[in-house]
Amino acid sequence: MYRFLLTPRWWGINVFVLLAIPFCVFMGSWQLSRFEERMQDHDRATTQAAANEREAAAPLAELLPVDQETSGRQATVSGRYGKQLLVPGRKLDDKRGFYVLTLLRTDEGKALPVVRGWLPGDADAAKAPAAPKGEVTVTGALQASEQPGENGVSARGGLPAGQTSAISAASLVNLVSYDLYDAWVTLDKADAGMKTVPVSAPADSGLNLRAFQNLGYTGEWFVFAGFVVFMWFRLVRREVEFARDAELGLVPEESEQRAAV
Numbered sequence: 607m608y609r610f611l612l613t614p615r616w617w618g619i620n621v622f623v624l625l626a627i628p629f630c631v632f633m634g635s636w637q638l639s640r641f642e643e644r645m646q647d648h649d650r651a652t653t654q655a656a657a658n659e660r661e662a663a664a665p666l667a668e669l670l671p672v673d674q675e676t677s678g679r680q681a682t683v684s685g686r687y688g689k690q691l692l693v694p695g696r697k698l699d700d701k702r703g704f705y706v707l708t709l710l711r712t713d714e715g716k717a718l719p720v721v722r723g724w725l726p727g728d729a730d731a732a733k734a735p736a737a738p739k740g741e742v743t744v745t746g747a748l749q750a751s752e753q754p755g756e757n758g759v760s761a762r763g764g765l766p767a768g769q770t771s772a773i774s775a776a777s778l779v780n781l782v783s784y785d786l787y788d789a790w791v792t793l794d795k796a797d798a799g800m801k802t803v804p805v806s807a808p809a810d811s812g813l814n815l816r817a818f819q820n821l822g823y824t825g826e827w828f829v830f831a832g833f834v835v836f837m838w839f840r841l842v843r844r845e846v847e848f849a850r851d852a853e854l855g856l857v858p859e860e861s862e863q864r865a866a867v
Contacts, residue, residue: 610845619841626834634827637820644817647674663745666718672750672789678805681748681791685712687737689782692769693721694729698801704729705803707773707790708737709782710744717782719773719790720744723800729769735799746791747805751775 610616663680670676693705703726709717725733751774770777775786796802 608842608846610849611842619838623834623838627831630827630831630834634824634831637824637827641817641820641824644820666712666748666787666789666791669748670787670789672748676748677750679748680745680794682743682745683710683712683718683791684741684743685710685718686741687711687720687739688717688784690731690734690737690768691778691781692729692731692734693771693773694765694769695771696724696803698724698803701726703727705773706734706797706800707770709778709784709786710742711784716785716787718787719778720746721773721790721792721803723793723796724803725800729766731768735797738797744791744793746793749773749790749792749806751788751790752777 611620661680663682666681666683669679669681688709688711690706690708693707696703696705703724705724706722708720708722710720711717722735722737727733752772753774754772754777765771770781773790775788778786792803792805794802
């Protein structure tokens with residue numbers, strides 16, 4: 607009754623099933639491993655954030671370049687405040703507002719973007735407090751340059767003069783006339799009249815949409831594997847039932863000829 611499994615048509619079906627099942631299982635396992643890696647990154651970022659709060663501030667030069675180990679570390683740097691910019695469209699405590707970003711020019715000849723605080727409402731230079739004069743030493747959490755279009759950072763252009771959508775050397779290079787560090791800091795205590803901007807987690811280190819996409823894809827691939835097995839058994843069962851009906855004479859002659867083929 608199962609001799610039909612040796613026909614050329616069924617050889618093709620069987621080979622497809624034998625290849626499809628391990629492929630689906632492999633892809634599902636790979637997606638699951640990606641989700642587990644993101645979980646581990648999240649745990650490491652949480653542990654690192656707790657450690658950063660306990661560690662003493664270190665000179666900026668010792669923490670560059672910014673990576674997942676140094677992101678969020680307290681950095682200290684001295685210099686003089688220069689050009690001030692606003693970063694609109696930033697939320698804090700579910701309220702819409704803007705960052706006050708001031709460039710700190712260091713003795714090394716480079717400028718470090720410093721987020722001095724957050725203010726509610728539309729970006730307005732008249733609302734932003736002026737930066738302190740003279741030589742200052744600031745301490746804040748070190749952050750990697752933002753990427754426009756990622757993690758909620760706006761990618762739109764055409765902003766008014768004195769505003770930038772992303773805090774990054776690539777975005778600021780056209781707005782200032784001096785070299786920039788490929789990093790920025792958010793003050794651990796905002797200047798008077800503003801709220802402190804919290805530290806952002808390093809890129810790809812949290813349970814973000816990508817992590818749950820990996821988990822969803824894991825389920826999809828395993829479902830595909832199960833569906834392949836289900837369809838194979840269903841086709842076999844239908845073929846067996848067809849053969850039995852043919853033996854009982856319940857199948858028209860044309861159907862018998864087609865089955866024989």
